[in-house]
Amino acid sequence: MTRIPQQLVECMAAARQVLVVSGAGISAESGIPTFRDAMQGLWSRYRPEDLATPAAFSRQPELVWQWYQWRRRLVADAQPNRGHQALAGLQNCLSTMMLVTQNVDGLHQRAGSKDVIELHGNLFENRCSSSACGHLEPNTDLDATAPPQCPHCGSLMRPAVVWFGEALPEAALARARHGASECQLLLSVGTSAVVFPAADLAWMVKQAGAVLVEINPATTPLTAVADFVLSGPAGEILPAILRALDPEPSDGAHT
Ligand code: OAD
Ligand code: ZN
Secondary structure (H helix, E strand, O other): OOOHHHHHHHHHHOOOEEEEEEEOOHHHHOOOOOOOOOOOOOOOOOEEEHEEEEHHHOOOOOHHHHHHHHHHHHHHHHOOOHHHHHHHHHHOOOOOEEEEEEEEEEEEOOOOOOOOOOOOEEEEEEEEEOOOOOOEOOOOOOOOOOOOEEEOOOEEEEEEEEOOOOOHHHHHHHHHHHHHHHHOEEEEEEEOOOOOOOOOHHHHHHOOEEEEHHHHHOOOOOOOOEEEEEEOHHHHHHHHHHHHHHHOOOOOOOO
């Protein structure tokens, strides 16, 4: 069983605000491949960098659409895991916890986390590819093999996610940065911490003198500067943190 250092438990309990930044690794135990894992099955001959770009969508909209439809079906068939659930539990037992995610899979919300800040958008929404229009709607059809047309302007609809080379949603990034400036402790979970500006949040917190905690079975650029490194899967470590902070939950959670 994972042991959580007592000093970390005390830091977390004392923090007025905790910021959690999650990445694809937290969904790995739900069966969703991370970005830097090899692509699977049909898609193994592509690199995400060759599909997740505005240029790829203009060149081959159907190919890009089909890749997203595959990912949507994978996520729709998956379930949130113990890591997602423990984070939802932590939000109830810490004084203020802000959850910022780079993930587009919605699994935090399905596990019960509230007010999740999505830095890279959401797989289950589509946005008009004409930036002048920007019409946004939920994606309802997981089988369509080509992108639908915008009901307002007739341009192609695209997944409402951030692609390589695109700016992050301004309001989400501003809230995340504000959270980083206010928090006493940042928990970086399941992210390779190499994609900016998301990775900047941890460096901002470190520079401000707050506590940096990393949960990841592998090392990242943050490992050397983190105050606590919990090396292992999020699905084991996060429930252990929750148990250490809240050994006797009134609702019988995390058994
Ligand atoms: P990556 O695929 O870069 O990194 C996943 C991280 O999760 C790695 O550091 C793994 O070691 C770690 N990991 C794997 N299994 C784990 C587990 N069970 N528990 C904890 N950690 C585990 O994914 P991200 O860091 O999320 O952006 O990638 C950041 C961004 O790069 C993505 O949001 C995406 C991509 O380009 C966009 O699409 C804009
Ligand atoms: Zn439109």
